[in-house]
Amino acid sequence: MTKTDPQLEKSPTSSRTFTRREMLKTAGVGGIGVLIGASGFGGLLSITENKASGSKPDNIIPFYGKHQSGITTKPQDHIYFAALDVTATDKTALIQLFKDWTKAAALMTEGKPVGELSSNGLLPPKDTGEAAGLSPSQLTITFGVGPSLFVKDGVDRFGLKGKQPKELVDLPKFPLDALQEEWSGGDLCIQACADDPQVVFHAVRNLIRIARGKAILRWAQPGFQRTKQADPKERTPRNLFGFKDGTVNPDVNNEKVMNEQVWVQPGDGPNWLAGGSYLVVRRIQMFIEVWDRTHLQEQENTFGRYRDNGAPLGQKNEFDSPDFSQKNKNGEYVIPADSHMRVAHGDGTQQILRRGYSYSNGMDGKTGNFDAGLLFICFQRKPSNQFIPIQQRLAKMDKLNEYISHRGSAIFACLPGTKPGGFIGETLFT
Numbered sequence: 268m269t270k271t272d273p274q275l276e277k278s279p280t281s282s283r284t285f286t287r288r289e290m291l292k293t294a295g296v297g298g299i300g301v302l303i304g305a306s307g308f309g310g311l312l313s314i315t316e317n318k319a320s321g322s323k324p325d326n327i328i329p330f331y332g333k334h335q336s337g338i339t340t341k342p343q344d345h346i347y348f349a350a351l352d353v354t355a356t357d358k359t360a361l362i363q364l365f366k367d368w369t370k371a372a373a374l375m376t377e378g379k380p381v382g383e384l385s386s387n388g389l390l391p392p393k394d395t396g397e398a399a400g401l402s403p404s405q406l407t408i409t410f411g412v413g414p415s416l417f418v419k420d421g422v423d424r425f426g427l428k429g430k431q432p433k434e435l436v437d438l439p440k441f442p443l444d445a446l447q448e449e450w451s452g453g454d455l456c457i458q459a460c461a462d463d464p465q466v467v468f469h470a471v472r473n474l475i476r477i478a479r480g481k482a483i484l485r486w487a488q489p490g491f492q493r494t495k496q497a498d499p500k501e502r503t504p505r506n507l508f509g510f511k512d513g514t515v516n517p518d519v520n521n522e523k524v525m526n527e528q529v530w531v532q533p534g535d536g537p538n539w540l541a542g543g544s545y546l547v548v549r550r551i552q553m554f555i556e557v558w559d560r561t562h563l564q565e566q567e568n569t570f571g572r573y574r575d576n577g578a579p580l581g582q583k584n585e586f587d588s589p590d591f592s593q594k595n596k597n598g599e600y601v602i603p604a605d606s607h608m609r610v611a612h613g614d615g616t617q618q619i620l621r622r623g624y625s626y627s628n629g630m631d632g633k634t635g636n637f638d639a640g641l642l643f644i645c646f647q648r649k650p651s652n653q654f655i656p657i658q659q660r661l662a663k664m665d666k667l668n669e670y671i672s673h674r675g676s677a678i679f680a681c682l683p684g685t686k687p688g689g690f691i692g693e694t695l696f697t
């Protein structure tokens with residue numbers, strides 16, 4: 268599991284680390300801009316060393332580790348998800364991209380800029396600057412590779428074909444799919460999550476900037492949930508239909524369960540992915556105007572839970588076990604046979620780690636309706652045993668289908684983590 272609020276001096280990336288806030292403070296007294304003009308990634312550290320305030324950074328989630336962060340990390344308040352297409356034509360450029368991304372991501376997750384904040388005036392600053400002075404905000408950056416990185420239109424662009432895992436293939440078409448090209452696919456993905464929307468945007472923006480000439484944005488979607496400020500008790504967040512969403516999920520603190528359900532294990536497929544995980548993302552539009560005209564009982568029957576406290580129908584509290592056999596006077600299941608919760612649960616053998624966020628993208632065309640919904644994201648060890656069968660059941664008989672439409676879809680293999688000095692993707696490329 269990830270750890271928050273570590274001591275500065277324990278940072279794995281340098282002997283001394285500085286948050287963006289400290290950088291700014293230091294710059295104020297010491298004229299940092301002049302000093303660091305040509306420093307590049309992280310080169311400013313030694314210069315500021317003696318002038319740092321020594322205060323402890325908060326809100327840091329370590330970037331380096333056996334697994335990438337942002338998977339079993341407790342969901343932060345905001346996400347910015349981006350899918351990219353690689354434009355580079357040789358493997359060396361691709362490797363360089365991952366090396367540069369690793370360095371930049373490690374810096375940003377510690378609240379540091381990816382290069383100088385202000386330059387000598389003759390060059391654009393390396394860091395775009397909008398996160399200057401902001402705390403790291405628990406930023407995590409998670410990188411993944413899609414099936415098309417291995418073979419695209421029949422072409423093995425980077426000599427990686429032989430390394431493509433059997434599980435890393437385009438998802439099958441599910442009944443009712445209304446997928447749009449503009450929200451689907453991608454050679455690579457970046458998932459940035461943090462407790463601040465500007466920090467997540469800054470992270471993705473700078474990574475895209477670094478990728479210039481090597482990869483371009485294919486589609487992107489920001490997302491949110493209630494903030495910790497709005498709910499200091501951090502109860503289960505509610506989705507845009509007003510229901511608690513995220514109640515039933517495998518326990519991220521249980522290593523055995525994570526190894527069974529989330530982390531790819533040695534022997535599962537090509538070894539380069541051991542310690543990684545498969546990410547499935549679905550951009551699901553929710554017809555909130557229709558939902559808002561639906562009576563409460565119908566809403567509750569749709570999910571199989573009470574809206575108020577999130578308890579399974581027939582039970583009292585959110586985390587009570589559902590009784591799927593319980594029937595009412597008419598002989599019908601109290602948790603209806605087509606309710607989302609019941610159909611998703613199935614016989615309970617398939618599990619996924621759900622880590623989705625709400626999105627709202629203004630208006631849907633000229634319909635006068637919102638384009639709003641769920642950026643559904645889940646992690647798993649083997650999609651063919653987990654997301655795919657669950658979604659096959661849901662697409663066939665989930666009552667929720669009356670109120671939603673799947674508009675975007677992609678699958679990525681999230682690479683294993685790396686150590687300081689290494690880079691994300693090293694197991695795949697070397």
Ligand code: HEM
Pocket residue numbers: 506508510511512513514515516549551552553570572607608609611612619640641643654657658661671
């Ligand atoms: C807009 C679309 C969706 C909405 C609004 C939604 C909402 C919910 C809600 C409110 C619950 C009950 C509370 C909880 O346990 O979190 C739930 C449970 C669940 N959902 Fe969804 N969901 C959506 C799509 C999906 C999709 C696409 C999948 C996977 C293919 C999925 C899989 C699950 C699973 C596995 C559970 C837990 C079932 C159990 O109790 O064992 N959901 N969802």
